[in-house]
Amino acid sequence: MNRLRQFGVGFLLPLALGLAALSLLLWGLDYDPSAGLRALWSGAFGSWYALTSATLVRATPLIILGLGFALAFRGGALNIGMEGQFLAGAIAATWVGVRVGAWHPLLAVPAVWAAGILAGALWVLVPVLLKLRLGVLEVITTLLLNFVAEAVVSYMVQGPLQEVSRVYPQSDPLALAAQLPLLGGTRLHLGFAVGLVLAGVGALIFARSVWGFKLKAVGAGPRAAWMSGRIPSARLLAGALLISGAIAGLGGAIEVGGVTHALFQNLSPGYGFTAIAVALLARGDPIGIVGTGLLFGALEAGASAMQRDAGIPSVAVSIVQATVIIVILLGDVAARRRRTLTVAPEVIEVE
Amino acid sequence: MGALLVFLGCGASPGGPDGSFRVALVTPGSIADASWNAGAYQGLLLIRDSLRAQVSQVEARTPSDQEEALRTYAAQGYALVFAHGFEFQDAAERVAADYPETIIVITSGQRVTGNVVPLIFRLSEATYLAGIVAGSLTKTNKIGYVGGIELPPVRMAYEAWSQGAKSVNPQVESRGTYLNNFDDAVAGREAALAMIRLGVDMLHHNADAAGLGVFQAAKEHRGVYVFGSNADQSDVAPEQVLGSAVIDLPGAFLAVSQEVLEGRFIPRVESFGLESGVIKYVANPALASRVPADVMALVQEAETAIISGALQVADRETGRVIPGKR
Numbered sequence: 001m002n003r004l005r006q007f008g009v010g011f012l013l014p015l016a017l018g019l020a021a022l023s024l025l026l027w028g029l030d031y032d033p034s035a036g037l038r039a040l041w042s043g044a045f046g047s048w049y050a051l052t053s054a055t056l057v058r059a060t061p062l063i064i065l066g067l068g069f070a071l072a073f074r075g076g077a078l079n080i081g082m083e084g085q086f087l088a089g090a091i092a093a094t095w096v097g098v099r100v101g102a103w104h105p106l107l108a109v110p111a112v113w114a115a116g117i118l119a120g121a122l123w124v125l126v127p128v129l130l131k132l133r134l135g136v137l138e139v140i141t142t143l144l145l146n147f148v149a150e151a152v153v154s155y156m157v158q159g160p161l162q163e164v165s166r167v168y169p170q171s172d173p174l175a176l177a178a179q180l181p182l183l184g185g186t187r188l189h190l191g192f193a194v195g196l197v198l199a200g201v202g203a204l205i206f207a208r209s210v211w212g213f214k215l216k217a218v219g220a221g222p223r224a225a226w227m228s229g230r231i232p233s234a235r236l237l238a239g240a241l242l243i244s245g246a247i248a249g250l251g252g253a254i255e256v257g258g259v260t261h262a263l264f265q266n267l268s269p270g271y272g273f274t275a276i277a278v279a280l281l282a283r284g285d286p287i288g289i290v291g292t293g294l295l296f297g298a299l300e301a302g303a304s305a306m307q308r309d310a311g312i313p314s315v316a317v318s319i320v321q322a323t324v325i326i327v328i329l330l331g332d333v334a335a336r337r338r339r340t341l342t343v344a345p346e347v348i349e350v351e
Numbered sequence: 352m353g354a355l356l357v358f359l360g361c362g363a364s365p366g367g368p369d370g371s372f373r374v375a376l377v378t379p380g381s382i383a384d385a386s387w388n389a390g391a392y393q394g395l396l397l398i399r400d401s402l403r404a405q406v407s408q409v410e411a412r413t414p415s416d417q418e419e420a421l422r423t424y425a426a427q428g429y430a431l432v433f434a435h436g437f438e439f440q441d442a443a444e445r446v447a448a449d450y451p452e453t454i455i456v457i458t459s460g461q462r463v464t465g466n467v468v469p470l471i472f473r474l475s476e477a478t479y480l481a482g483i484v485a486g487s488l489t490k491t492n493k494i495g496y497v498g499g500i501e502l503p504p505v506r507m508a509y510e511a512w513s514q515g516a517k518s519v520n521p522q523v524e525s526r527g528t529y530l531n532n533f534d535d536a537v538a539g540r541e542a543a544l545a546m547i548r549l550g551v552d553m554l555h556h557n558a559d560a561a562g563l564g565v566f567q568a569a570k571e572h573r574g575v576y577v578f579g580s581n582a583d584q585s586d587v588a589p590e591q592v593l594g595s596a597v598i599d600l601p602g603a604f605l606a607v608s609q610e611v612l613e614g615r616f617i618p619r620v621e622s623f624g625l626e627s628g629v630i631k632y633v634a635n636p637a638l639a640s641r642v643p644a645d646v647m648a649l650v651q652e653a654e655t656a657i658i659s660g661a662l663q664v665a666d667r668e669t670g671r672v673i674p675g676k677r
């Protein structure tokens with residue numbers, strides 16, 4: 001019951017307010033709000049094709065990257081560099097993917113994924129080392145490496161990985177063996193299932209494993225974790241960041257293998273950043289991230305349909321996302337106030 | 352923003368009494384760029400008004416979104432879809448394999464595959480003319496170009512612009528840079544400012560919405576001039592734009608649509624240059640006094656030579672710019 005209430009207040013209410021804000025905006029700008037919302041709905045859930053080929057395809061990278069962010073976040077580390085790790089994973093996956101034409105898919109696909117995972121972890125390795133050795137904030141280093149990754153993609157698609165005719169700034173298509181199987185008649189690929197499995201594994205790690213427990217303890221307070229349980233926060237966080245990067249790299253490999261089938265310059269419309277909102281809205285809860293990832297995927301799919309079918313610019317939908325985020329943050333602030341008011345007298349300062 | 356939204360909104364109203372001819376446009380960026388995408392959108396509106404077609408437009412920036420958009424239109428039975436840019440080629444061919452009924456026109460595409468057909472625009476012939484003006488008027492002998500993504504048409508527009516400038520002024524030092532996107536006007540401004548700091552006083556761009564930043568940078572510096580691209584951009588900065596290399600996208604779009612509507616469309620490579628009137632160099636009348644008559648005469652002369660074939664800037668079949676000294 002409590003969970004249901006939490007879902008209602010934490011998720012449905014902000015969404016309803018977001019849609020209300022959108023309707024108001026459309027009405028104020030002389031669009032027909034009901035036509036807009038109808039198009040939004042039908043573009044996201046209106047047909048089997050819309051659900052699978054638009055919503056779920058868009059949700060897949062958001063869910064995977066959201067899980068990557070959550071893993072580090074629960075331990076108190078902020079991986080703002082998932083966009084870069086995603087691209088690093090995509091580059092490595094492409095490099096392997098165009099070379100495995102003679103392989104069996106059961107070998108080719110894991111090889112491509114392994115390349116993405118490795119590249120994503122490597123891309124976050126420098127920030128991790130800088131944090132461990134010199135105490136440099138990972139927020140800054142991971143963020144800056146995003147720009148480096150973008151530049152490397154540009155270089156790759158005009159250099160070593162450029163397609164064979166050397167005209168287009170893109171790579172050759174991945175070998176058929178390396179392309180992910182699609183659900184019949186749709187664009188939905190195996191990567192979505194990978195996202196669900198990862199979410200399940202993530203939930204188990206946080207609920208059942210010692211490592212997950214320690215990570216949460218470090219996230220709640222590194223000093224307390226060390227004092228009470230001798231939990232080495234630095235090592236644990238380093239591990240969490242590396243895994244976070246690896247997951248983001250896998251996300252890149254999956255996008256290339258399942259959707260674009262080649263490396264392009266503008267591969268990501270900022271998945272690595274949207275995924276942060278996706279993870280934060282779910283408060284880092286892996287199962288919740290599936291929900292928020294689907295919500296954002298649906299909103300973006302619906303936004304396209306709104307522009308297509310109702311002539312409403314798709315950017316209008318960002319007001320829904322913004323309202324949802326603001327309402328949830330306000331709710332958090334209010335809840336914390338209440339808690340501090342009631343709990344404050346018991347807080348004891350420890351030297 | 353409000354005005355912009357209202358402007359964008361007039362797009363999807365259904366066509367006339369007979370709305371059975373349906374035409375869609377997928378743009379790689381915002382149609383508020385006063386350039387490449389805005390021109391295409393005007394073309395779509397022209398098709399709606401002239402042919403009483405039912406039209407729809409959507410913006411799709413990533414390869415994933417681009418394929419989704421084309422596939423959705425094809426599945427909805429649109430007769431004609433304009434995929435507005437070179438970058439749509441792969442996605443269009445994949446979609447066309449599943450929907451042979453829909454004709455997909457790739458603006459600045461390259462090859463015919465089934466019902467996927469290219470419109471080749473030899474914009475380079477007009478940027479060559481812009482280069483002549485820039486090369487003649489530069490005081491520092493430094494000219495600069497800001498491109499979006501380094502797609503072949505974008506690169507070729509640059510090559511011809513440099514060639515044009517060097518044809519009248521061998522001392523010209525030409526710089527080019529690419530932003531790796533078509534949206535980031537801040538990056539466009541920064542790139543232009545960096546060039547201005549190096550002494551560049553004649554700028555040209557082919558960066559759509561990001562190119563608006565180039566105009567911004569020029570507005571902040573007296574004595575720096577810009578040349579517009581893809582559409583007549585004199586209005587973007589009336590005091591700084593000497594001229595524009597223009598593609599009459601609406602005209603080209605309407606011609607193709609008419610053929611499709613009348614059922615006489617045959618898949619082929621269609622290439623437009625100065626001779627077609629679809630590509631042209633348009634001087635900004637407000638700044639006509641800044642361009643001496645002898646410079647305009649050079650432009651005229653080159654234009655005539657290109658049209659007659661005496662001067663070849665781009666290959667008529669492929670649109671590729673022919674390298675070499677002129």
